[in-house]
Amino acid sequence: MSEERSGAAILVECLVRQGVEFVFGYPGGAVLPIYDELFGDHRLRHILVRHEAGAAHAAEGYARSTGKPGVVLVTSGPGATNAITGIADAFMDSIPLVVITGQVATNLIGTDAFQEADTIGLTRHCTKHNYLVKDPAELAATIDEAFEIATTGRPGPVLVDIPKNVQVATAPMSDVPAQRPQRYRPRTTAAAEEIAEAIALLEKAERPIFYTGGGVINSGPRASELLRELQTLTGAPVTSTLMGLGAFPADHPEWLGMLGMHGTFEANMAMNQCDLMVNIGARFDDRVTGRLDAFSPDSTKIHIDIDRASINKVVPVDLPIVGDCATVLEQLVEVWGNRQPRDLSAWKAQIDDWRTRDSLAYPQRKGPIMPQLAVERLFALTHERDPIITTEVGQHQMWAAQYFGFVKPNRWLTSGGLGTMGYGMPAAIGAQLGNPGKLVIDIAGEASIQMNIQEMGTASQFRLPIKVFILNNEYMGMVRQWQELTYESRYSNSYSDSLPDFVALAEAYGWKGIRIEDQADLDASIQAMIDHDGPVMVDCRVSQEANCFPMIPSGAAHTEMLLYGDQVEGTMDDEAKALV
Amino acid sequence: MKIHPTESERHVLTVTVDNEAGILAKIAGLFTARGYNIDSLTVADISEDHAVSRITIVTNGPPPVIDQIMAQLDRLVPVHKVIDLTEAGPHVERELALVKVRGTGAARGEAQRIADAAGARVIDTTEESFVFELTETSDRIDSFVSQMREHGLVEAARSGVVGMMRGTEGA
Numbered sequence: 001m002s003e004e005r006s007g008a009a010i011l012v013e014c015l016v017r018q019g020v021e022f023v024f025g026y027p028g029g030a031v032l033p034i035y036d037e038l039f040g041d042h043r044l045r046h047i048l049v050r051h052e053a054g055a056a057h058a059a060e061g062y063a064r065s066t067g068k069p070g071v072v073l074v075t076s077g078p079g080a081t082n083a084i085t086g087i088a089d090a091f092m093d094s095i096p097l098v099v100i101t102g103q104v105a106t107n108l109i110g111t112d113a114f115q116e117a118d119t120i121g122l123t124r125h126c127t128k129h130n131y132l133v134k135d136p137a138e139l140a141a142t143i144d145e146a147f148e149i150a151t152t153g154r155p156g157p158v159l160v161d162i163p164k165n166v167q168v169a170t171a172p173m174s175d176v177p178a179q180r181p182q183r184y185r186p187r188t189t190a191a192a193e194e195i196a197e198a199i200a201l202l203e204k205a206e207r208p209i210f211y212t213g214g215g216v217i218n219s220g221p222r223a224s225e226l227l228r229e230l231q232t233l234t235g236a237p238v239t240s241t242l243m244g245l246g247a248f249p250a251d252h253p254e255w256l257g258m259l260g261m262h263g264t265f266e267a268n269m270a271m272n273q274c275d276l277m278v279n280i281g282a283r284f285d286d287r288v289t290g291r292l293d294a295f296s297p298d299s300t301k302i303h304i305d306i307d308r309a310s311i312n313k314v315v316p317v318d319l320p321i322v323g324d325c326a327t328v329l330e331q332l333v334e335v336w337g338n339r340q341p342r343d344l345s346a347w348k349a350q351i352d353d354w355r356t357r358d359s360l361a362y363p364q365r366k367g368p369i370m371p372q373l374a375v376e377r378l379f380a381l382t383h384e385r386d387p388i389i390t391t392e393v394g395q396h397q398m399w400a401a402q403y404f405g406f407v408k409p410n411r412w413l414t415s416g417g418l419g420t421m422g423y424g425m426p427a428a429i430g431a432q433l434g435n436p437g438k439l440v441i442d443i444a445g446e447a448s449i450q451m452n453i454q455e456m457g458t459a460s461q462f463r464l465p466i467k468v469f470i471l472n473n474e475y476m477g478m479v480r481q482w483q484e485l486t487y488e489s490r491y492s493n494s495y496s497d498s499l500p501d502f503v504a505l506a507e508a509y510g511w512k513g514i515r516i517e518d519q520a521d522l523d524a525s526i527q528a529m530i531d532h533d534g535p536v537m538v539d540c541r542v543s544q545e546a547n548c549f550p551m552i553p554s555g556a557a558h559t560e561m562l563l564y565g566d567q568v569e570g571t572m573d574d575e576a577k578a579l580v
Numbered sequence: 581m582k583i584h585p586t587e588s589e590r591h592v593l594t595v596t597v598d599n600e601a602g603i604l605a606k607i608a609g610l611f612t613a614r615g616y617n618i619d620s621l622t623v624a625d626i627s628e629d630h631a632v633s634r635i636t637i638v639t640n641g642p643p644p645v646i647d648q649i650m651a652q653l654d655r656l657v658p659v660h661k662v663i664d665l666t667e668a669g670p671h672v673e674r675e676l677a678l679v680k681v682r683g684t685g686a687a688r689g690e691a692q693r694i695a696d697a698a699g700a701r702v703i704d705t706t707e708e709s710f711v712f713e714l715t716e717t718s719d720r721i722d723s724f725v726s727q728m729r730e731h732g733l734v735e736a737a738r739s740g741v742v743g744m745m746r747g748t749e750g751a
Contacts (some may be wrong), residue, residue, distance in 0.1 A: 127614045129657040132601065183598065184657055305584055309651035312644060450581055 002174040007136035008167040014143035016043045020071050022433055024055040029115055030102030033167035050454035052079050054426040055353040056086020060095045061427030064413045065388050066434040067220060069096040069150050076102045077115030085420055087157045088126035089303030092417025098146050098156035105165040106134055106206035119161045128156030136171035141178035153186030154307040155218055171304055186306060188324040196330045197319055198302050203339060207347045208236035215281015217409045219325035234517045235341040237351060239267035241282045242401055243416040246524040250405035260288040261552050262398040265359035266351055268558040271296050279303040281325040282425040285313040294557030304328045318524035357551045360402055362564050368543040369519045371471045375403040381526045388431045392424040392448025395477035398548045400443040412484025422451025428466040429458055446472040447496050456509040464520045466538045467529050481547045486572045506537035516540040588640040591666040592673060592743045594751055595635040598658035599625055616649050620740030636742045663751050670746040676739040677721045682709045683732035691731040698724045
């Protein structure tokens with residue numbers, strides 16, 4: 001059976017068939033036919049954001065916390081360009097999104113029409129794939145393929161640009177999904193020889209380490225379970241990238257903490273000194289490797305990744321395995337079978353020795369609240385409720401990663417690759433919608449939060465009880481920290497001047513506002529935040545001088561970590577300055 | 581501080597793609613966005629139903645970069661297959677050039693003699709000029725054009741390289 005439907009109706013029908021619950025969007029001229037189709041259709045819930053960047057980040061937060069694709073609907077021109085930061089963010093962090101953009105009518109394309117932008121051209125390199133649909137008859141198959149591409153292989157954003165006349169024009173739509181050739185078939189399973197070789201390497205390694213990343217999270221909760229199984233079987237310690245936190249429990253004795261620029265001493269030293277590195281779903285990001293020529297010089301490296309282009313991109317590896325993390329972990333667990341783990345006690349003793357450096361220690365002073373303490377208390381008072389944590393970008397993000405212990409996947413939503421300030425609050429909105437009843441907290445900085453502060457209205461409108469916990473040090477703290485380290489404390493434009501009164505702002509939006517100025521009030525105020533049945537913004541005034549340690553300075557090796565108390569103010573040579 | 585270039589190798593890649601709008605921009609843009617080089621790029625529809633195009637790219641870079649280029653191309657959704665002819669084994673490469681030369685008297689005769697020796701065809705003639713067509717490897721075209729510089733070269737147009745594996749098998 002097929003029936004003649006408008007492009008807009010076909011689109012909505014396809015979204016429903018795909019099981020979409022929420023559409024994060026903002027209306028405008030070029031999507032009016034779609035919005036009219038959504039009017040009165042209760043199968044989809046449209047979440048009206050206040051800025052299109054918020055729509056994309058909210059969809060990301062929904063996707064990361066639920067494992068389902070996030071859907072965005074925005075208009076042409078500025079609607080599309082505003083959403084691009086979120087699309088690029090999803091591309092870098094491999095988050096499945098399907099972004100529908102309106103476009104001017106096909107006969108107007110290329111004429112500099114009102115609200116026209118070359119959305120396909122603009123998003124070509126920050127989407128996994130994109131389409132301009134010129135015929136409503138192609139819409140159903142295109143939408144189906146967009147979902148397939150976004151969610152399989154290495155996930156990512158897929159954009160579908162639909163001209164306004166294509167939304168209005170009609171085409172037959174059948175009751176069953178459109179037939180289309182399958183042209184996207186990512187490899188998910190490793191070859192038996194690859195698994196055998198990996199097992200042989202794992203069996204004979206004296207100083208093995210698992211270096212895991214966001215790929216384990218993206219592969220689904222089963223991948224995290226299998227990682228724990230494989231760790232138990234082999235005994236190797238585990239470290240993770242920022243994106244992979246939660247795949248392995250932070251309270252496990254073999255957990256080394258996060259690695260990289262602000263990773264723990266033991267994680268970075270173990271990466272440097274290991275004889276076998278098993279990279280599972282991570283991509284040797286520059287924030288992880290530090291100076292490349294000094295990166296883990298004596299190890300044999302196995303790299304498991306679903307994206308072949310991630311393998312040998314920056315660090316050459318000995319055994320590349322292209323495949324899905326969960327599938328390959330399952331293969332490894334199976335082939336390991338009843339093998340006995342090697343005695344790793346010398347390696348563990350060495351690691352324990354590194355642990356005694358207590359690299360996350362920070363000075364507990366009287367006076368302003370230390371931001372690290374604020375995160376530790378937040379963790380202590382909320383962890384039993386299994387909260388979802390989002391962040392903005394900067395020092396607060398690193399402190400959240402360091403001091404909040406994640407024990408399950410999909411609880412930690414942060415902008416890792418692109419490093420997008422303004423990510424956290426809209427992401428919290430998306431996460432709260434996908435996880436009603438869960439405690440969702442955006443750990444923020446006073447600078448980042450202002451980048452998408454308009455989304456407070458979205459949380460109010462949809463009665464989302466998200467909590468925004470601002471570590472307010474009146475600085476773009478990470479910028480200030482780098483200026484200390486690299487530019488002899490010339491704090492060029494990094495002071496957060498003219499801040500709003502966050503408590504008054506919260507109240508203006510119908511939120512509860514709480515200010516914490518005294519350490520003695522910290523626990524009670526956090527409790528008040530948790531107990532309030534509605535959105536809360538907490539302005540937690542923290543030490544202005546606190547810095548994020550440990551730190552591997554720009555251009556340095558894993559072994560050249562700065563710890564709290566090291567002299568940091570100074571300058572650097574041009575080679576180091578040029579590295580990001 | 582100085583920026584140091586690295587040693588590079590020339591490679592000929594053939595890429596089979598879905599013939600969809602924007603695919604050329606996507607591939608060309610991939611090269612610019614990631615800082616890869618394009619020495620030449622040709623594209624034409626090769627299938628009966630106009631659904632598939634074959635792109636030949638001549639690039640250069642250090643071997644790990646060539647490997648990355650292959651992987652990056654391969655992960656584009658409309659790309660079916662990427663082959664590095666330079667790595668894959670014996671192959672043939674050809675490029676077509678049109679070369680316009682102006683001259684009279686002895687110079688004109690000399691131009692024609694060089695063209696004959698190079699195996700170029702004359703495809704347009706006036707009393708004072710020739711347009712030669714030469715289908716050859718890039719090296720030989722380089723050398724032909726360079727010789728013509730001495731003999732009244734007006735302009736040259738080149739198609740860029742196309743290539744194919746030798747032997748019975750398709751790519």
